[in-house]
Amino acid sequence: MSLHxxxxxxxxxxxxxAIAxxxxxxxxxxxxxxxSAGEYGAGIQLSPNATRIFKALGLLDAIETVSFKPQNAQLRSWKNARLIASVPLGQTSLDRYGSPYLHIHRSNLHDILRQRAQSAGVxxxxxxxxxDLSQQDDHVSLAFANGKLYQHELIIGCDGIxxxxxxxxFDNTHPQFSGHVAWRGLIKTNKLPDNLIAPNATVHLGPHQHFVHYYLGSGDYVNFVAVLDNQDWQQESWSIPADKKALECAFSGWNTPVQTLIKNIDVCxxxxLFHHSPLKNWTDRRITxxxxxxxxxxxxxxxxxxxxxxxxxxxSRLLEQKEQEPRLALAEYQKYRLARTAKVQAASEEQGNMFHLADRTSITFRNLKLGLGSRYLPDLALQSMDWIYGYDAVKGFH
Ligand SMILES: Cc1cc2nc3c(=O)[nH]c(=O)nc-3n(C[C@H](O)[C@H](O)[C@H](O)COP(=O)(O)OP(=O)(O)OC[C@H]3O[C@@H](n4cnc5c(N)ncnc54)[C@H](O)[C@@H]3O)c2cc1C
Structure with a gap:
Protein backbone atom coordinates (compact mmCIF):
# COMPACT_ATOMS: atom_id res chain seq x y z
CA MET A 1 0.00 0.00 0.00
CA SER A 2 1.35 3.42 -0.85
CA LEU A 3 -0.81 5.75 1.26
CA HIS A 4 1.11 8.22 3.37
CA ALA A 18 0.88 4.82 14.15
CA ILE A 19 1.92 1.30 15.24
CA ALA A 20 -1.26 -0.31 13.87
CA SER A 36 9.30 14.77 22.80
CA ALA A 37 6.45 12.30 23.24
CA GLY A 38 6.21 12.13 27.03
CA GLU A 39 3.57 11.59 29.71
CA TYR A 40 3.05 13.04 33.17
CA GLY A 41 3.52 11.15 36.42
CA ALA A 42 0.36 9.18 36.88
CA GLY A 43 -0.99 5.69 36.39
CA ILE A 44 -3.52 4.20 34.04
CA GLN A 45 -5.72 1.11 34.13
CA LEU A 46 -5.74 -1.09 31.02
CA SER A 47 -8.81 -3.31 30.76
CA PRO A 48 -8.98 -6.55 28.70
CA ASN A 49 -10.63 -4.86 25.69
CA ALA A 50 -7.42 -2.81 25.39
CA THR A 51 -4.85 -5.42 26.42
CA ARG A 52 -6.08 -7.89 23.77
CA ILE A 53 -5.28 -5.28 21.12
CA PHE A 54 -1.80 -4.84 22.59
CA LYS A 55 -1.44 -8.62 22.30
CA ALA A 56 -2.46 -8.53 18.63
CA LEU A 57 0.11 -5.76 18.03
CA GLY A 58 2.84 -7.80 19.75
CA LEU A 59 3.16 -5.29 22.61
CA LEU A 60 1.57 -7.14 25.53
CA ASP A 61 4.68 -8.94 26.83
CA ALA A 62 6.62 -5.68 27.15
CA ILE A 63 3.64 -3.96 28.79
CA GLU A 64 2.96 -6.81 31.24
CA THR A 65 6.60 -6.79 32.39
CA VAL A 66 6.15 -3.29 33.85
CA SER A 67 2.51 -3.61 34.96
CA PHE A 68 0.74 -4.50 38.16
CA LYS A 69 -2.08 -7.09 38.07
CA PRO A 70 -4.86 -6.09 40.49
CA GLN A 71 -6.82 -8.89 42.14
CA ASN A 72 -10.19 -7.13 42.50
CA ALA A 73 -12.07 -3.91 41.78
CA GLN A 74 -13.54 -2.72 45.08
CA LEU A 75 -15.86 0.01 46.30
CA ARG A 76 -15.48 1.11 49.93
CA SER A 77 -17.16 3.56 52.27
CA TRP A 78 -15.49 6.92 52.92
CA LYS A 79 -16.06 6.76 56.66
CA ASN A 80 -14.56 3.45 57.75
CA ALA A 81 -13.38 1.79 54.51
CA ARG A 82 -16.15 -0.83 54.89
CA LEU A 83 -16.41 -2.97 51.77
CA ILE A 84 -19.47 -2.05 49.67
CA ALA A 85 -18.81 -4.33 46.68
CA SER A 86 -16.01 -6.35 45.13
CA VAL A 87 -15.61 -7.77 41.63
CA PRO A 88 -12.69 -10.11 40.83
CA LEU A 89 -10.11 -9.10 38.19
CA GLY A 90 -6.77 -11.03 38.19
CA GLN A 91 -7.28 -14.62 37.04
CA THR A 92 -11.00 -13.94 36.41
CA SER A 93 -10.08 -11.40 33.75
CA LEU A 94 -7.90 -14.00 32.02
CA ASP A 95 -10.52 -16.78 32.32
CA ARG A 96 -13.49 -14.67 31.28
CA TYR A 97 -11.95 -12.36 28.68
CA GLY A 98 -8.73 -14.15 27.68
CA SER A 99 -6.69 -11.06 28.44
CA PRO A 100 -5.32 -9.38 31.59
CA TYR A 101 -6.43 -6.29 33.51
CA LEU A 102 -3.32 -4.18 34.19
CA HIS A 103 -2.13 -1.04 35.99
CA ILE A 104 0.83 0.76 34.46
CA HIS A 105 2.73 4.00 34.89
CA ARG A 106 1.79 6.24 31.93
CA SER A 107 5.40 7.09 31.18
CA ASN A 108 6.29 3.35 30.97
CA LEU A 109 3.42 2.76 28.54
CA HIS A 110 4.46 5.78 26.50
CA ASP A 111 8.10 4.66 26.32
CA ILE A 112 7.05 1.21 25.07
CA LEU A 113 4.70 2.65 22.44
CA ARG A 114 7.15 5.32 21.26
CA GLN A 115 10.05 2.87 20.96
CA ARG A 116 7.91 0.42 19.00
CA ALA A 117 6.65 3.17 16.70
CA GLN A 118 10.22 4.38 16.11
CA SER A 119 11.56 0.90 15.39
CA ALA A 120 8.61 0.23 13.06
CA GLY A 121 9.60 3.25 10.96
CA VAL A 122 7.11 5.93 12.01
CA ASP A 132 -4.26 25.10 10.12
CA LEU A 133 -5.38 22.57 7.53
CA SER A 134 -7.15 22.52 4.21
CA GLN A 135 -8.51 19.75 2.06
CA GLN A 136 -8.17 19.26 -1.70
CA ASP A 137 -9.46 16.39 -3.85
CA ASP A 138 -6.44 14.16 -3.45
CA HIS A 139 -4.62 15.43 -0.35
CA VAL A 140 -4.75 17.45 2.88
CA SER A 141 -2.35 20.33 3.59
CA LEU A 142 -1.17 20.93 7.15
CA ALA A 143 0.36 24.12 8.56
CA PHE A 144 2.34 24.20 11.80
CA ALA A 145 3.19 26.97 14.26
CA ASN A 146 6.90 26.64 13.34
CA GLY A 147 6.07 27.66 9.77
CA LYS A 148 6.45 24.18 8.24
CA LEU A 149 3.92 22.86 5.71
CA TYR A 150 3.21 19.22 4.80
CA GLN A 151 0.74 17.24 2.70
CA HIS A 152 -0.80 13.81 3.25
CA GLU A 153 -3.43 11.67 1.60
CA LEU A 154 -5.22 11.10 4.91
CA ILE A 155 -5.10 12.85 8.29
CA ILE A 156 -6.00 11.38 11.66
CA GLY A 157 -6.51 13.92 14.43
CA CYS A 158 -5.34 12.27 17.67
CA ASP A 159 -4.73 15.60 19.36
CA GLY A 160 -6.76 15.11 22.51
CA ILE A 161 -9.74 16.80 24.11
CA PHE A 170 -16.28 21.58 12.95
CA ASP A 171 -17.89 24.52 14.77
CA ASN A 172 -19.25 24.54 18.29
CA THR A 173 -17.43 21.51 19.52
CA HIS A 174 -15.71 22.91 22.60
CA PRO A 175 -15.72 20.68 25.67
CA GLN A 176 -17.47 21.84 28.83
CA PHE A 177 -16.18 21.87 32.39
CA SER A 178 -17.88 18.93 34.13
CA GLY A 179 -18.02 20.49 37.60
CA HIS A 180 -15.48 17.90 38.80
CA VAL A 181 -11.85 18.55 39.73
CA ALA A 182 -9.32 15.74 40.14
CA TRP A 183 -6.13 15.67 42.19
CA ARG A 184 -3.69 13.05 41.00
CA GLY A 185 -0.22 11.83 41.83
CA LEU A 186 1.99 8.96 42.97
CA ILE A 187 3.07 7.87 46.46
CA LYS A 188 6.13 5.69 47.14
CA THR A 189 4.92 2.44 48.71
CA ASN A 190 7.93 2.29 51.05
CA LYS A 191 6.63 5.44 52.79
CA LEU A 192 3.41 3.65 53.78
CA PRO A 193 2.70 1.26 56.69
CA ASP A 194 2.88 -2.43 55.63
CA ASN A 195 -0.38 -3.85 54.24
CA LEU A 196 -2.18 -0.49 54.29
CA ILE A 197 -3.14 -0.90 50.64
CA ALA A 198 -4.49 -4.19 49.26
CA PRO A 199 -3.53 -5.25 45.71
CA ASN A 200 -6.84 -4.03 44.28
CA ALA A 201 -8.25 -1.14 42.26
CA THR A 202 -10.10 0.62 45.10
CA VAL A 203 -12.61 3.47 45.02
CA HIS A 204 -13.69 5.07 48.32
CA LEU A 205 -17.12 6.69 47.92
CA GLY A 206 -18.28 9.75 49.85
CA PRO A 207 -20.91 12.44 49.30
CA HIS A 208 -19.86 14.70 46.37
CA GLN A 209 -16.38 13.16 46.15
CA HIS A 210 -14.40 9.94 45.78
CA PHE A 211 -10.84 8.67 46.12
CA VAL A 212 -9.25 6.02 43.87
CA HIS A 213 -5.97 4.19 44.51
CA TYR A 214 -4.06 1.32 42.96
CA TYR A 215 -0.52 -0.03 42.72
CA LEU A 216 1.66 0.44 39.65
CA GLY A 217 4.49 -1.62 38.18
CA SER A 218 6.05 -3.98 40.71
CA GLY A 219 3.99 -2.38 43.49
CA ASP A 220 6.58 0.26 44.35
CA TYR A 221 4.15 3.15 43.73
CA VAL A 222 0.52 3.78 44.62
CA ASN A 223 -1.35 5.91 42.09
CA PHE A 224 -4.18 8.04 43.45
CA VAL A 225 -6.95 10.13 41.93
CA ALA A 226 -9.16 12.19 44.24
CA VAL A 227 -12.23 13.78 42.63
CA LEU A 228 -14.44 16.50 44.08
CA ASP A 229 -17.53 18.37 42.95
CA ASN A 230 -16.35 21.92 42.39
CA GLN A 231 -18.41 24.18 40.18
CA ASP A 232 -16.01 27.11 39.85
CA TRP A 233 -12.78 26.22 38.11
CA GLN A 234 -11.15 29.62 37.65
CA GLN A 235 -7.80 28.58 36.20
CA GLU A 236 -7.01 29.06 32.55
CA SER A 237 -4.85 25.94 32.59
CA TRP A 238 -6.52 22.54 32.88
CA SER A 239 -3.83 21.14 35.15
CA ILE A 240 -1.77 22.90 37.81
CA PRO A 241 0.50 21.89 40.70
CA ALA A 242 -1.82 21.52 43.69
CA ASP A 243 -1.71 22.41 47.34
CA LYS A 244 -1.76 19.20 49.39
CA LYS A 245 -3.33 21.10 52.32
CA ALA A 246 -6.51 21.67 50.30
CA LEU A 247 -6.69 17.92 49.65
CA GLU A 248 -6.13 17.15 53.35
CA CYS A 249 -8.90 19.55 54.21
CA ALA A 250 -11.34 18.13 51.63
CA PHE A 251 -10.78 14.56 52.89
CA SER A 252 -10.53 15.27 56.64
CA GLY A 253 -12.65 12.79 58.58
CA TRP A 254 -12.24 10.10 55.88
CA ASN A 255 -10.97 6.58 56.64
CA THR A 256 -7.39 5.74 57.68
CA PRO A 257 -6.06 4.44 54.30
CA VAL A 258 -7.19 7.61 52.50
CA GLN A 259 -5.84 9.96 55.20
CA THR A 260 -2.53 8.07 55.37
CA LEU A 261 -2.12 8.19 51.59
CA ILE A 262 -2.77 11.92 51.51
CA LYS A 263 -0.30 12.51 54.36
CA ASN A 264 2.42 10.80 52.32
CA ILE A 265 1.93 12.70 49.06
CA ASP A 266 5.01 14.66 47.98
CA VAL A 267 3.71 16.27 44.79
CA CYS A 268 0.24 16.33 43.29
CA LEU A 273 -12.31 17.36 34.19
CA PHE A 274 -13.97 18.38 30.93
CA HIS A 275 -16.47 16.45 28.87
CA HIS A 276 -18.34 16.67 25.61
CA SER A 277 -21.64 15.23 24.49
CA PRO A 278 -21.16 12.70 21.65
CA LEU A 279 -20.36 14.28 18.28
CA LYS A 280 -22.75 13.41 15.44
CA ASN A 281 -19.92 13.39 12.95
CA TRP A 282 -16.15 13.33 13.28
CA THR A 283 -15.06 12.55 9.71
CA ASP A 284 -14.78 14.86 6.71
CA ARG A 285 -13.60 13.19 3.49
CA ARG A 286 -9.84 12.64 4.04
CA ILE A 287 -9.74 13.62 7.70
CA THR A 288 -10.98 11.80 10.77
CA SER A 316 -6.23 0.13 10.70
CA ARG A 317 -8.28 -3.01 9.86
CA LEU A 318 -10.70 -0.98 7.73
CA LEU A 319 -7.88 0.79 5.90
CA GLU A 320 -6.35 -2.60 5.19
CA GLN A 321 -9.67 -4.01 3.89
CA LYS A 322 -10.51 -0.94 1.80
CA GLU A 323 -7.07 -0.35 0.41
CA GLN A 324 -8.40 1.26 -2.76
CA GLU A 325 -11.04 3.40 -1.07
CA PRO A 326 -9.47 5.02 1.99
CA ARG A 327 -12.22 7.65 2.27
CA LEU A 328 -14.79 4.89 2.58
CA ALA A 329 -12.64 3.30 5.30
CA LEU A 330 -12.73 6.55 7.31
CA ALA A 331 -16.52 6.80 6.98
CA GLU A 332 -16.97 3.17 8.07
CA TYR A 333 -14.57 3.63 10.96
CA GLN A 334 -16.78 6.41 12.30
CA LYS A 335 -19.88 4.28 11.79
CA TYR A 336 -18.43 1.38 13.79
CA ARG A 337 -16.98 3.51 16.56
CA LEU A 338 -19.54 6.25 17.19
CA ALA A 339 -22.28 4.21 18.88
CA ARG A 340 -19.93 2.27 21.14
CA THR A 341 -17.90 5.27 22.27
CA ALA A 342 -21.06 7.35 22.86
CA LYS A 343 -22.39 4.55 25.08
CA VAL A 344 -19.15 4.47 27.08
CA GLN A 345 -19.19 8.28 27.38
CA ALA A 346 -22.72 8.10 28.84
CA ALA A 347 -21.83 5.22 31.17
CA SER A 348 -18.81 7.15 32.48
CA GLU A 349 -21.00 10.14 33.31
CA GLU A 350 -23.57 7.94 35.07
CA GLN A 351 -20.84 6.23 37.05
CA GLY A 352 -19.62 9.63 38.28
CA ASN A 353 -23.14 10.56 39.42
CA MET A 354 -23.45 7.22 41.18
CA PHE A 355 -20.05 7.68 42.91
CA HIS A 356 -20.99 11.16 44.17
CA LEU A 357 -24.50 10.48 45.53
CA ALA A 358 -25.07 12.65 48.58
CA ASP A 359 -28.50 11.94 50.07
CA ARG A 360 -28.79 9.17 52.61
CA THR A 361 -31.61 7.18 50.96
CA SER A 362 -29.89 7.04 47.58
CA ILE A 363 -26.58 6.05 49.20
CA THR A 364 -28.23 3.24 51.20
CA PHE A 365 -30.02 1.94 48.12
CA ARG A 366 -26.84 2.13 45.99
CA ASN A 367 -24.73 0.32 48.59
CA LEU A 368 -27.34 -2.41 49.15
CA LYS A 369 -27.80 -3.00 45.42
CA LEU A 370 -24.07 -3.16 44.68
CA GLY A 371 -23.25 -5.15 47.83
CA LEU A 372 -25.99 -7.77 47.40
CA GLY A 373 -25.19 -8.04 43.71
CA SER A 374 -21.48 -8.69 44.19
CA ARG A 375 -22.06 -11.07 47.16
CA TYR A 376 -25.05 -13.15 46.01
CA LEU A 377 -25.07 -12.70 42.25
CA PRO A 378 -21.37 -12.39 41.42
CA ASP A 379 -21.87 -13.55 37.86
CA LEU A 380 -24.42 -10.79 37.25
CA ALA A 381 -21.95 -8.21 38.58
CA LEU A 382 -19.32 -9.52 36.16
CA GLN A 383 -21.82 -9.66 33.30
CA SER A 384 -22.56 -5.97 33.73
CA MET A 385 -19.03 -5.24 32.45
CA ASP A 386 -19.01 -7.76 29.59
CA TRP A 387 -20.13 -5.20 27.00
CA ILE A 388 -16.98 -3.20 27.72
CA TYR A 389 -14.31 -5.77 28.65
CA GLY A 390 -15.63 -8.54 26.39
CA TYR A 391 -15.60 -6.40 23.23
CA ASP A 392 -13.11 -8.16 20.99
CA ALA A 393 -12.17 -5.82 18.16
CA VAL A 394 -9.45 -8.27 17.09
CA LYS A 395 -12.03 -10.98 16.28
CA GLY A 396 -14.38 -8.52 14.61
CA PHE A 397 -16.15 -5.28 15.31
CA HIS A 398 -19.79 -4.35 15.18
C1 LIG B 1 -7.80 11.51 35.98
C2 LIG B 1 -7.85 10.64 34.74
C3 LIG B 1 -7.70 9.26 34.85
C4 LIG B 1 -7.80 8.44 33.71
N1 LIG B 1 -7.67 7.09 33.86
C5 LIG B 1 -7.82 6.29 32.77
C6 LIG B 1 -7.69 4.86 32.90
O1 LIG B 1 -7.41 4.35 33.99
N2 LIG B 1 -7.85 4.10 31.78
C7 LIG B 1 -8.15 4.65 30.55
O2 LIG B 1 -8.31 3.90 29.56
N3 LIG B 1 -8.24 6.00 30.40
C8 LIG B 1 -8.08 6.82 31.48
N4 LIG B 1 -8.16 8.19 31.33
C9 LIG B 1 -8.41 8.75 29.99
C10 LIG B 1 -7.13 8.79 29.15
O3 LIG B 1 -6.09 9.43 29.86
C11 LIG B 1 -7.40 9.53 27.85
O4 LIG B 1 -8.61 9.10 27.29
C12 LIG B 1 -6.27 9.24 26.84
O5 LIG B 1 -5.04 9.66 27.36
C13 LIG B 1 -6.57 9.96 25.52
O6 LIG B 1 -5.51 9.74 24.64
P1 LIG B 1 -5.40 10.57 23.28
O7 LIG B 1 -4.16 10.08 22.62
O8 LIG B 1 -6.69 10.52 22.57
O9 LIG B 1 -5.21 12.09 23.75
P2 LIG B 1 -4.04 12.77 24.59
O10 LIG B 1 -3.44 11.83 25.56
O11 LIG B 1 -4.60 14.04 25.12
O12 LIG B 1 -2.92 13.09 23.51
C14 LIG B 1 -3.05 14.17 22.61
C15 LIG B 1 -1.67 14.51 22.07
O13 LIG B 1 -1.82 15.47 21.04
C16 LIG B 1 -0.87 16.51 21.20
N5 LIG B 1 -1.45 17.72 20.59
C17 LIG B 1 -2.49 18.47 21.04
N6 LIG B 1 -2.75 19.49 20.22
C18 LIG B 1 -1.84 19.41 19.20
C19 LIG B 1 -1.59 20.19 18.03
N7 LIG B 1 -2.34 21.28 17.75
N8 LIG B 1 -0.59 19.83 17.21
C20 LIG B 1 0.19 18.73 17.48
N9 LIG B 1 0.01 17.95 18.60
C21 LIG B 1 -1.01 18.28 19.44
C22 LIG B 1 -0.70 16.61 22.71
O14 LIG B 1 0.53 17.22 23.06
C23 LIG B 1 -0.74 15.13 23.11
O15 LIG B 1 0.52 14.52 23.04
C24 LIG B 1 -8.05 9.02 32.45
C25 LIG B 1 -8.15 10.42 32.32
C26 LIG B 1 -8.05 11.22 33.44
C27 LIG B 1 -8.19 12.71 33.30
Missing part, protein backbone atom coordinates in the same frame (compact mmCIF):
# COMPACT_ATOMS: atom_id res chain seq x y z
CA UNK A 5 -0.90 9.10 6.47
CA UNK A 6 -0.36 12.07 8.79
CA UNK A 7 -1.22 11.64 12.47
CA UNK A 8 -1.58 14.78 14.59
CA UNK A 9 -0.86 14.08 18.28
CA UNK A 10 1.51 11.63 19.95
CA UNK A 11 -0.53 10.54 22.99
CA UNK A 12 -1.65 6.94 23.58
CA UNK A 13 -4.15 7.19 20.71
CA UNK A 14 -1.70 8.65 18.17
CA UNK A 15 1.08 6.21 19.03
CA UNK A 16 -1.20 3.14 18.89
CA UNK A 17 -2.61 4.30 15.56
CA UNK A 21 -0.89 1.48 10.52
CA UNK A 22 2.79 0.54 10.15
CA UNK A 23 1.78 -3.07 10.84
CA UNK A 24 -0.29 -3.02 7.62
CA UNK A 25 2.48 -1.38 5.64
CA UNK A 26 1.32 2.24 5.45
CA UNK A 27 3.73 5.20 5.57
CA UNK A 28 3.13 7.24 8.72
CA UNK A 29 4.32 10.67 9.87
CA UNK A 30 3.39 11.70 13.40
CA UNK A 31 3.27 15.39 14.37
CA UNK A 32 3.48 16.23 18.07
CA UNK A 33 3.42 19.72 19.53
CA UNK A 34 5.79 18.98 22.42
CA UNK A 35 9.54 18.50 22.09
CA UNK A 123 8.49 9.32 11.05
CA UNK A 124 8.25 11.54 14.18
CA UNK A 125 8.11 15.32 13.90
CA UNK A 126 8.24 16.81 17.39
CA UNK A 127 7.77 20.52 18.16
CA UNK A 128 5.10 20.64 15.43
CA UNK A 129 1.88 22.28 16.64
CA UNK A 130 -0.85 22.12 14.03
CA UNK A 131 -2.46 25.53 13.43
CA UNK A 162 -8.71 20.30 22.96
CA UNK A 163 -8.20 18.98 19.40
CA UNK A 164 -7.10 21.58 16.87
CA UNK A 165 -8.11 19.25 14.02
CA UNK A 166 -11.66 19.03 15.42
CA UNK A 167 -11.88 22.78 15.96
CA UNK A 168 -10.64 23.47 12.42
CA UNK A 169 -13.14 21.04 10.90
CA UNK A 269 -1.57 18.05 40.44
CA UNK A 270 -5.05 19.42 40.08
CA UNK A 271 -6.89 18.58 36.94
CA UNK A 272 -10.18 20.08 35.78
CA UNK A 289 -10.56 12.03 14.55
CA UNK A 290 -9.56 9.42 17.11
CA UNK A 291 -9.49 9.07 20.92
CA UNK A 292 -10.20 12.08 23.15
CA UNK A 293 -10.29 14.33 20.07
CA UNK A 294 -13.68 12.84 19.11
CA UNK A 295 -15.08 11.17 22.25
CA UNK A 296 -13.57 12.65 25.42
CA UNK A 297 -15.08 11.09 28.52
CA UNK A 298 -15.00 11.44 32.27
CA UNK A 299 -12.52 8.96 33.74
CA UNK A 300 -14.94 6.99 35.98
CA UNK A 301 -15.04 3.82 33.87
CA UNK A 302 -11.27 4.03 33.18
CA UNK A 303 -12.02 3.70 29.45
CA UNK A 304 -10.76 6.85 27.67
CA UNK A 305 -7.45 5.38 26.55
CA UNK A 306 -9.03 1.95 25.99
CA UNK A 307 -11.45 3.52 23.49
CA UNK A 308 -8.56 5.24 21.69
CA UNK A 309 -6.73 1.89 21.48
CA UNK A 310 -9.85 0.18 20.09
CA UNK A 311 -10.26 3.05 17.59
CA UNK A 312 -6.68 2.59 16.38
CA UNK A 313 -7.21 -1.12 15.76
CA UNK A 314 -10.57 -0.75 13.98
CA UNK A 315 -9.31 2.08 11.76
Missing amino acids: IGIVGGGIGGLCT LRAIGLQVSLYEQSD HFRFAHRLV KSAVRNLL YMWA LLGDACHPMLPYMAQGAAMAIEDAWVL
